[in-house]
Amino acid sequence: xxxxxxxxxxxxxxxxxxxxxxxxxxxxGRIIEQYDLMVETYGExxxxxxxxxxxxxxxxxDHHAAGYHDADNQREKPGWWDCCIGxxxxxxxxxxxxxxxxxxxxxxxxxxxxxxxxxxxxxxGPDFPIITVRDWVKSQARLADKLGIxxxxxxxxxxxxxxxxxxxxxxxxxxxxxxxxxxxxxxxSAQNIAFNEVARQSITSDPDFHEGRYYxxxxxPKRGLMLARMVGHINYLSDRAMRDKFGKDAIEGSFGRDLRxxxxxxxxxxxxxxxxxxxxxxxxxxxxFDANTYLLITKTLDYFDPxxxxxxxxxxxxxxxxxKYLVISFSTDWRFPPERSxxxxxxxxxxxxxxxxxEIEADQGHDAFLLPIPRYIEALRSYMDCVAEELAPGAANxx
Amino acid sequence: xxxxxxxxxxxxxxxxxxxxxxxxxxxxGRIIEQYDLMVETYGExxxxxxxxxxxxxxxxxDHHAAGYHDADNQREKPGWWDCCIGxxxxxxxxxxxxxxxxxxxxxxxxxxxxxxxxxxxxxxGPDFPIITVRDWVKSQARLADKLGIxxxxxxxxxxxxxxxxxxxxxxxxxxxxxxxxxxxxxxxSAQNIAFNEVARQSITSDPDFHEGRYYxxxxxPKRGLMLARMVGHINYLSDRAMRDKFGKDAIEGSFGRDLRxxxxxxxxxxxxxxxxxxxxxxxxxxxxFDANTYLLITKTLDYFDPxxxxxxxxxxxxxxxxxKYLVISFSTDWRFPPERSxxxxxxxxxxxxxxxxxEIEADQGHDAFLLPIPRYIEALRSYMDCVAEELAPGAANxx
Numbered sequence: 001x002x003x004x005x006x007x008x009x010x011x012x013x014x015x016x017x018x019x020x021x022x023x024x025x026x027x028x029g030r031i032i033e034q035y036d037l038m039v040e041t042y043g044e045x046x047x048x049x050x051x052x053x054x055x056x057x058x059x060x061x062d063h064h065a066a067g068y069h070d071a072d073n074q075r076e077k078p079g080w081w082d083c084c085i086g087x088x089x090x091x092x093x094x095x096x097x098x099x100x101x102x103x104x105x106x107x108x109x110x111x112x113x114x115x116x117x118x119x120x121x122x123x124x125g126p127d128f129p130i131i132t133v134r135d136w137v138k139s140q141a142r143l144a145d146k147l148g149i150x151x152x153x154x155x156x157x158x159x160x161x162x163x164x165x166x167x168x169x170x171x172x173x174x175x176x177x178x179x180x181x182x183x184x185x186x187x188x189s190a191q192n193i194a195f196n197e198v199a200r201q202s203i204t205s206d207p208d209f210h211e212g213r214y215y216x217x218x219x220x221p222k223r224g225l226m227l228a229r230m231v232g233h234i235n236y237l238s239d240r241a242m243r244d245k246f247g248k249d250a251i252e253g254s255f256g257r258d259l260r261x262x263x264x265x266x267x268x269x270x271x272x273x274x275x276x277x278x279x280x281x282x283x284x285x286x287x288x289f290d291a292n293t294y295l296l297i298t299k300t301l302d303y304f305d306p307x308x309x310x311x312x313x314x315x316x317x318x319x320x321x322x323x324k325y326l327v328i329s330f331s332t333d334w335r336f337p338p339e340r341s342x343x344x345x346x347x348x349x350x351x352x353x354x355x356x357x358x359e360i361e362a363d364q365g366h367d368a369f370l371l372p373i374p375r376y377i378e379a380l381r382s383y384m385d386c387v388a389e390e391l392a393p394g395a396a397n398x399x
Numbered sequence: 400x401x402x403x404x405x406x407x408x409x410x411x412x413x414x415x416x417x418x419x420x421x422x423x424x425x426x427x428g429r430i431i432e433q434y435d436l437m438v439e440t441y442g443e444x445x446x447x448x449x450x451x452x453x454x455x456x457x458x459x460x461d462h463h464a465a466g467y468h469d470a471d472n473q474r475e476k477p478g479w480w481d482c483c484i485g486x487x488x489x490x491x492x493x494x495x496x497x498x499x500x501x502x503x504x505x506x507x508x509x510x511x512x513x514x515x516x517x518x519x520x521x522x523x524g525p526d527f528p529i530i531t532v533r534d535w536v537k538s539q540a541r542l543a544d545k546l547g548i549x550x551x552x553x554x555x556x557x558x559x560x561x562x563x564x565x566x567x568x569x570x571x572x573x574x575x576x577x578x579x580x581x582x583x584x585x586x587x588s589a590q591n592i593a594f595n596e597v598a599r600q601s602i603t604s605d606p607d608f609h610e611g612r613y614y615x616x617x618x619x620p621k622r623g624l625m626l627a628r629m630v631g632h633i634n635y636l637s638d639r640a641m642r643d644k645f646g647k648d649a650i651e652g653s654f655g656r657d658l659r660x661x662x663x664x665x666x667x668x669x670x671x672x673x674x675x676x677x678x679x680x681x682x683x684x685x686x687x688f689d690a691n692t693y694l695l696i697t698k699t700l701d702y703f704d705p706x707x708x709x710x711x712x713x714x715x716x717x718x719x720x721x722x723k724y725l726v727i728s729f730s731t732d733w734r735f736p737p738e739r740s741x742x743x744x745x746x747x748x749x750x751x752x753x754x755x756x757x758e759i760e761a762d763q764g765h766d767a768f769l770l771p772i773p774r775y776i777e778a779l780r781s782y783m784d785c786v787a788e789e790l791a792p793g794a795a796n797x798x
Contacts, residue, residue: 028665130665190641190673191633197674198629200667201681205622207606223604227626230597234590242589264702266427266529268599268694271701274589275596282600295667302670334733 002071008086009078010042010067010093017109020142024104027303030129037143038063038102038109042085043093045147051391052149053091054140054176055081055100056157056164059232059297060289062108065100083372090380095388096153104139105131105296113292114215125292126212133160133304137167141175154178154387158369159336160297163304166344169321170306178387179321180380182328183369185340186314186347187305192335195235196298199228203291212292221291226282228294233281238332238365246274314343315350325355326383328376330368356383401470407485408477409441409466409492416508419541423503426702429528436542437462437501437508441484442492444546450790451548452490453539453575454480454499455556455563458631458696459688461507464499482771489779494787495552503538504530504695512691513614524691525611532559532703536566540574553577553786557768558735559696562703565743568720569705577786578720579779581727582768584739585713585746586704591734594634595697598627602690611691620690625681627693632680637731637764645673713742714749724754725782727775729767755782 005011017036024032040063045052055065057080066085070076079100085091091098102110105128113128144152155168155176162184169179188196203209206224214220237245270276310316325348329341338359348355360376362368368376404410416435423431439462444451454464456479465484469475478499484490490497501509504527512527543551554567554575561583568578587595602608605623613619636644669675709715724747728740737758747754759775761767767775 030665126667189638190645190671191636191638193671194629194633194641194673194677197669197671197677198626198633201622201629201678202601202626204667205626223600227597227601227604230593230600231630234593234597237590239588239590242593246589264427266429268525268603268698270596271698272589272592272596274593278593278596279600299667299670 003068003074003076005068008088009082010086012071013040013042013064013067013069013079015040015063015069015109018143018146020139020146022142024135024139024142026129026135027132028129032104032111032129035104035111035139036109036115037104037111037139038106039143040064040066040079040100042066042098042100043096045097045149046391049149050151050153051095051388052097052099052144052147052152054144054152054155054168055085055091055098056136056140056155056161057100057103058157058159058161059294059301060285061161062106063100063102063110064108066098080370083370083377084380090377090384091156092381092384092388095391096384099143099147099149101140101143103131103136105293105300107290107293112290113212113296114290123215125215128292128296130296130299130303132300133163133167134171136300137164137171140164140168141172144175150175152176152178153391154180154384156180156182157184158182159184159366160301160304163301166306167304169323169325170317173320173322176323177390178326178383179323180326180328180383181341181344183330183333183336183341183366184327184344185336186307186343188302189340193302195231196302198231199298200295202227202231203295209291212295214291220286222283222286225286225289225291225294226279228282229285229289230278230282233278235335236366238334238363240332240363241365241367242274244363246272246277314347318348318351318353321351321353325353327355327357328369328379329357329359330362330364330366330376331359332363333366333368335366402467402473402475404467407487408481409485411470412439412441412463412466412468412478414439414462414468414508417542417545419538419545421541423534423538423541425528425534426531427528431503431510431528434503434510434538435508435514436503436510436538437505438542439463439465439478439499441465441497441499442495444496444548445790448548449550449552450494450787451496451498451543451546451551453543453551453554453567454484454490454497455535455539455554455560456499456502457556457558457560458693458700459684460560461505462499462501462509463507465497479769482769482776483779489776489783490555491783491787494790495783498542498546498548500539500542502530502535504692504699506689506692511689512611512695513689522612522614524614527691527695529695529698529702531699532562532566533570535699536563536570539563539567540571543574549574551575552790553579553783555579555581556583557581558583558765559700559703562700565705566703568722568724569716572719572721575722576789577725577782578722579725579727579782580740580743582729582732582735582740582765583726583743584735585706585742587701588739592701594630595701597630598697599694601626601630602694608690611694613690619685621682621685624685624688624690624693625678627681628684628688629677629681632677634734635765637733637762639731639762640764640766641673643762645671645676713746717747717750717752720750720752724752726754726756727768727778728756728758729761729764729775730758731762732765732767734765 605620
């Protein structure tokens with residue numbers, strides 16, 4: 001039975017694997033001889049190819065940002081940013097041609113550590129080079145070339161996606177009109193790096209990791225990846241979001257009832273919903289995501305700092321950029337709190353760039369950027385409507 | 400060669416193991432037939448036994464709160480609260496008789512999971528019952544009986560130690576004059592519980608855990624305990640403290656220098672000082688602390704909520720208490736932030752108790768309660784001077 005798909009969905013989508021033959025020289029000095037990128041697009045590219053939007057994904061995201069892959073699977077969840085992408089949604093597929101790809105080093109179809117190394121006939125594993133945000137953006141620019149897109153109407157991303165947006169504005173100033181940077185930071189804090197290191201230690205200390213060659217042993221570091229993801233989830237949810245999600249039933253409610261009725265376990269079994277939730281989330285993730293990719297992307301995050309080539313002055317990094325900026329943060333995001341977004345904004349202002357900044361009141365923490373929060377959705381819609389108006393025949397010709 | 404010990408140190412101290420023959424009925428309904436508590440004391444008990452202070456330790460603390468155990472070891476660190484305990488220090492050993500014990504379930508000499516179960520001749524391991532704060536305080540009251548102390552001049556503790564102080568005030572209202580509750584919370588938040596669950600999963604998913612019977616296998620869950628402690632350390636340090644500790648040299652400084660000179664590892668080796676610091680701290684801890692005790696104490700924390708017997712109204716829990724209160728919090732503590740301390744204060748006020756509250760500006764996060772921060776030390780000294788004045792012959796007789 002075919003599923004019922006709402007009218008504001010992009011519907012059934014089919015990803016395409018695009019092959020690149022040219023060598024890619026990486027920030028590390030290493031070379032990737034050839035690679036594939038898994039890509040999904042929504043909407044139609046207009047005649048002058050001016051209506052293209054690039055969506056950049058975060059740590060655990062991929063190319064599947066909207067719609068469904070399977071017409072029959074009733075339980076399938078839509079793409080990770082489905083609340084924003086579709087006809088009449090903020091990233092409106094009636095107006096824009098939207099491109100999303102699984103980044104290089106990923107594990108959803110693009111070349112990454114779990115891909116077969118043609119030289120050995122085995123997965124790259126730990127031999128896969130570490131990729132930086134700059135490398136990603138370079139590979140995305142080649143994808144734009146292949147799609148015939150000289151200039152994106154907008155490059156958009158949340159969290160690590162927002163870092164790619166900044167790198168686009170700096171590395172390719174003439175290739176985007178608008179940069180939408182959501183729930184991001186100009187670089188990681190020591191605390192962010194510390195959490196990443198816990199995640200990496202969790203994975204690499206798992207005996208099933210086999211120094212990254214677990215594919216050869218027909219296993220994977222399930223426990224390590226589960227722990228890494230549990231730590232991640234705590235980072236993505238605000239304390240408040242956890243209280244709202246689990247508080248009433250789990251902490252005050254049933255905890256209290258159980259304590260009074262003597263029903264607490266008094267064992268190491270799960271007593272609180274938050275524990276089983278985290279464990280479930282961690283276990284599910286660990287069966288779906290490649291551990292080497294997780295390691296790689298935490299390093300990509302740690303290494304991000306576009307100011308390093310500019311005497312550690314981020315404003316200098318932005319000086320040559322030509323696009324307009326929208327920066328959005330969320331009040332309870334404690335991974336990349338609003339002050340980190342304000343750092344970006346202040347440096348943009350110092351570089352005399354045109355920037356709009358919005359801090360959204362939301363209880364959901366870092367995860368808020370993925371959620372249909374009314375004021376956030378309205379803000380995106382309103383900004384993107386302006387971007388679309390520039391595409392109107394007159395404006396498009398004038399620009 | 401004997402070490403040089405400063406004049407405000409309690410000097411060389413010798414812990415004593417005190418045996419308890421009476422059965423202890425626990426909150427869980429289980430029974431501990433007999434047990435030992437490892438105890439350290441500093442200063443002299445006065446004639447009317449009115450000058451005794453009980454110090455309650457936190458997750459990784461023990462009975463050794465001040466001074467040194469070894470006259471010859473030049474590299475030995477003093478007890479964990481040495482900055483507060485000693486002649487002329489806030490908890491002044493010229494005025495007070497100070498008692499500190501390793502709590503039941505601990506791993507520093509008191510009966511705990513690593514102790515030998517007389518019934519089996521093997522370590523208790525996972526058969527050791529889960530202990531609550533209420534159970535601890537019950538065992539501490541028995542220790543007070545044995546020492547002939549009817550009423551403590553003060554019961555004092557930070558973090559989980561502060562939770563024991565609250566329980567003392569509620570369970571034994573006539574047995575303490577002052578309650579000093581530092582960097583604590585009325586109960587854990589969902590986020591606190593989530594971090595504890597990550598720590599537990601780290602330990603129990605380590606193949607060397609052997610369901611808690613690792614003693615029998617002549618091993619211990621080194622990696623799991625290391626990870627648990629790394630997560631703990633991130634909780635204990637503020638983001639600001641990390642930035643101060645590692646920022647200049649590790650994030651902006653050498654990171655930048657390395658990036659520019661191409662010296663970043665581009666591998667999964669340690670790039671940042673914060674990574675090696677955490678790993679070092681985790682590894683050191685895991686070789687010194689018992690994993691089953693760590694599990695046990697995280698559950699003790701999760702289960703703490705003195706309001707459960709009072710319709711979840713903490714103020715009602717405090718109504719019968721007779722002592723005066725000092726509550727202290729630290730501005731950058733994100734484990735138990737100032738608002739958690741204010742919850743305690745507000746409930747004490749609602750219960751019409753006499754309470755002083757102090758929020759200390761400090762960059763060090765939760766760890767601040769262990770550190771010689773001038774305003775904090777002065778506040779403790781000033782409060783404890785008043786407590787000591789009550790002990791003066793006239794006042795002591797009048798009370």
